[in-house]
Amino acid sequence: MKKNVIIVLIDGGRLDFATKSDTFQKLTSNMIHFTQSITYAPYTTAAMHAVLTGCYGNRTGVNSYWNIFKFKNKQFLTLADYLSKNNYYTYADGHTELIIPKFGFREFNVHDEQKINLIDWHSELLDNMKKKYDDGQNFFLYLHYSKIHTGISNEVLKVFNNFSREYFDSNDLNLERYSKLFNNAEIYLDSIMNKIKKLNLLENSIILILSDHGISIGEKFGECAYGTFCYDYTMKTFAYLYNSDTKPQIISSQVRHIDFMPTILDMLNIEIDSSFEKLDGESLIPLIKGENHTEKFAFSETGNPLNNNAPPKIPNTKSIRSAKWKLIHNEYNDTKELYDLVNDPNEENNLIGKNSEIEKEFSKELLKYTDN
Numbered sequence: 001m002k003k004n005v006i007i008v009l010i011d012g013g014r015l016d017f018a019t020k021s022d023t024f025q026k027l028t029s030n031m032i033h034f035t036q037s038i039t040y041a042p043y044t045t046a047a048m049h050a051v052l053t054g055c056y057g058n059r060t061g062v063n064s065y066w067n068i069f070k071f072k073n074k075q076f077l078t079l080a081d082y083l084s085k086n087n088y089y090t091y092a093d094g095h096t097e098l099i100i101p102k103f104g105f106r107e108f109n110v111h112d113e114q115k116i117n118l119i120d121w122h123s124e125l126l127d128n129m130k131k132k133y134d135d136g137q138n139f140f141l142y143l144h145y146s147k148i149h150t151g152i153s154n155e156v157l158k159v160f161n162n163f164s165r166e167y168f169d170s171n172d173l174n175l176e177r178y179s180k181l182f183n184n185a186e187i188y189l190d191s192i193m194n195k196i197k198k199l200n201l202l203e204n205s206i207i208l209i210l211s212d213h214g215i216s217i218g219e220k221f222g223e224c225a226y227g228t229f230c231y232d233y234t235m236k237t238f239a240y241l242y243n244s245d246t247k248p249q250i251i252s253s254q255v256r257h258i259d260f261m262p263t264i265l266d267m268l269n270i271e272i273d274s275s276f277e278k279l280d281g282e283s284l285i286p287l288i289k290g291e292n293h294t295e296k297f298a299f300s301e302t303g304n305p306l307n308n309n310a311p312p313k314i315p316n317t318k319s320i321r322s323a324k325w326k327l328i329h330n331e332y333n334d335t336k337e338l339y340d341l342v343n344d345p346n347e348e349n350n351l352i353g354k355n356s357e358i359e360k361e362f363s364k365e366l367l368k369y370t371d372n
């Protein structure tokens with residue numbers, strides 16, 4: 001039998017909180033820890049479509065909140081498509097139908113994010129999947145931890161907007177609010193990992209724990225939560241990958257969300273179907289094995305709503321980054337920003353016009369995605 005696949009998505013989990021967390025630190029003892037995994041989009045829908053297709057949304061069609069149903073399923077396969085073709089039982093659980101592509105999922109359950117106890121519910125789902133496995137069927141289980149999102153939605157998005165002065169003047173409160181929500185995510189993750197171990201699913205499963213995007217705690221005026229800008233407090237996320245055949249290690253090179261789907265398929269020896277569109281992502285196995293690997297650019301984009309109540313239909317803010325540099329193009333007013341991420345990780349010192357070599361190279365790279 002092949003290995004099962006379990007994805008645990010910590011919606012809105014911040015990288016800096018995970019780095020400081022004992023619960024997350026514990027994962028590094030037996031997992032591959034990616035310390036900078038770049039999201040395609042700083043909001044769930046576009047981010048998760050990219051994770052589960054290995055392709056950027058500018059090609060799959062899902063590049064904005066408005067285009068959730070424009071996924072080109074005749075041209076692109078999802079991870080669930082591949083796994084169900086390989087006789088996996090595919091099950092997704094999340095707080096809305098809109099977060100991930102439903103294609104390829106045999107069951108897609110929507111939980112009530114305000115009421116559900118996700119530790120109990122996801123443990124029950126793991127029990128059910130274990131029974132399938134004991135009966136000789138592989139499974140792919142997608143678990144969406146929605147509670148950080150729910151808390152931010154209730155306490156920030158419904159109360160403030162991107163230009164609420166009182167929000168940006170309340171750093172301590174913002175930090176406290178987020179810390180509480182993150183702490184609950186830690187308790188959840190701890191319980192779920194214990195459950196997986198107790199069911200003896202570790203040896204025979206590939207497990208990916210990741211965040212779709214971070215959430216602002218008031219860093220930049222104009223973005224009270226996420227989805228507006230392309231700064232690292234939302235774009236740079238965490239990822240932990242478990243496979244008993246692969247030795248635990250820390251990978252500090254930049255990787256991209258779109259690389260995980262081809263990596264999982266590679267681990268399972270499932271070939272990419274060449275009758276569909278080519279993937280943007282690449283298997284990280286060579287990087288994990290320490291073979292020659294050149295860092296790839298990471299492309300991201302989002303729709304800044306500016307003064308409107310809803311984001312625009314197509315993205316108006318794009319970025320291209322390496323581990324060292326990031327170029328942002330604000331298409332709505334045709335301005336650019338360039339950041340030295342090593343010396344200025346908070347992206348406070350815009351170097352546009354001051355480093356023409358990097359600016360030229362990154363502008364040229366970004367054009368490859370805007371011309372599509």
Ligand SMILES: [Zn+2]
Pocket residue numbers: 011012043044045149212213
């Ligand atoms: Zn999200």
